[in-house]
Amino acid sequence: MQCLRCKGLMIAVHMRDLSSRHSVSGWHCLLCGATTDPGIEANRVSHVPPVRSRTRVPGSPAARLGKGRA
């Protein structure tokens, strides 16, 4: 598995889940120390990335295109 943050090597680890009191398997990055577990992964997958606003900024070159060019 590749680290999402630094693309480093991640190893499988077992972590204790405090809420359910059982150990869960997750991933630990050897380079940056990032840790991820199935719960975090599920959150990440279900989270829809914000849609980039298509609102034009007044005065930007894109907004002026096609206008005022006589």
Ligand SMILES: [Zn+2]
């Ligand atoms: Zn990393």
